[in-house]
Amino acid sequence: MAIKWKDIRDVFFLTTVHDDVLVEAPLSRGTHRKIKPAAVLAYNKYKTGVDRSDQMLSYNTFERKTIKWWKKLFFRLFDLAAVNAHILHNKTSNKKMSLEIFYEKIAEGLLASACTEIQVQGQSSSAAGRLVGRDHFLYRIPATHAKLEGKSQRSCRACAERSKRQTGKSVKKCTTMCCRKCDVGLCIGQCFEVFHTKLNYWE
Numbered sequence: 001m002a003i004k005w006k007d008i009r010d011v012f013f014l015t016t017v018h019d020d021v022l023v024e025a026p027l028s029r030g031t032h033r034k035i036k037p038a039a040v041l042a043y044n045k046y047k048t049g050v051d052r053s054d055q056m057l058s059y060n061t062f063e064r065k066t067i068k069w070w071k072k073l074f075f076r077l078f079d080l081a082a083v084n085a086h087i088l089h090n091k092t093s094n095k096k097m098s099l100e101i102f103y104e105k106i107a108e109g110l111l112a113s114a115c116t117e118i119q120v121q122g123q124s125s126s127a128a129g130r131l132v133g134r135d136h137f138l139y140r141i142p143a144t145h146a147k148l149e150g151k152s153q154r155s156c157r158a159c160a161e162r163s164k165r166q167t168g169k170s171v172k173k174c175t176t177m178c179c180r181k182c183d184v185g186l187c188i189g190q191c192f193e194v195f196h197t198k199l200n201y202w203e
C-alpha cells in the first residue's frame with residue numbers, strides 16, 4: 001500500500017504490512033485527539049530503529065556512483081542485509097565482531113565459494129583449467145634425490161602429443177621445464193604457449 005499522509009509536512013509510505021485503517025494516536029501532553037494511519041503510527045514507534053539502521057549503513061556502505069537505479073537498490077539492500085546479519089551475529093555469538101571485520105568475512109566467504117567453482121571447473125575438464133587459469137608459470141623441474149647428477153627432465157607434453165597424433169609414434173622430447181599448476185613438462189616458448197592457449201595444442 002502506498003500512502004501520502006499530511007501531518008506537518010507530506011510524508012510518503014510504502015508498506016506491505018498494514019491495512020488502510022486509521023487509528024487513534026496515543027495522547028501526548030498539549031495535543032488533542034488525533035487519528036492517523038496505522039502505518040504512520042508504526043513508523044513513529046520504530047523510527048529510532050530505522051534511523052539507527054540508516055546510520056549504521058552510512059558507516060560502511062559500498063554504495064557506488066552509478067546511474068543505474070536498480071544497482072543502487074541492490075547495494076542498498078545488500079548493505080541492509082549485511083548490517084542486520086551483523087547485529088544477529090553479535091547477539092547470538094560469543095565472539096563479537098566489528099561491522100568492518102564482518103564485511104571482510106562476508107567478502108572472504110563469497111570469494112571462497114567462487115574459487116571452489118573455478119577449481120571444480122578446472123578438475124572436471126582439464127582444458128578449462130589450463131586455458132582459463134591465470135596462475136600458470138614455467139618453472140625449472142626440481143632436482144629429485146635420485147637424480148642429483150645433472151638436471152631433472154620430463155618429456156614435453158605438447159611435443160609428445162604432437163608427434164603421437166602426426167606420426168602415430170610417441171617420440172619424447174625432454175625438457176627441464178614444467179608448468180607447476182598443470183604438473184606437466186613443457187618446452188620453453190611455443191610449447192608452453194600453445195598448451196595454455198589452444199584447445200587442440202597438438203595441431
Ligand SMILES: [Zn+2]
Nearest residue numbers: 156159187191
Ligand atoms: Zn615441446
Ligand SMILES: [Zn+2]
Nearest residue numbers: 136179181182
Ligand atoms: Zn599450466
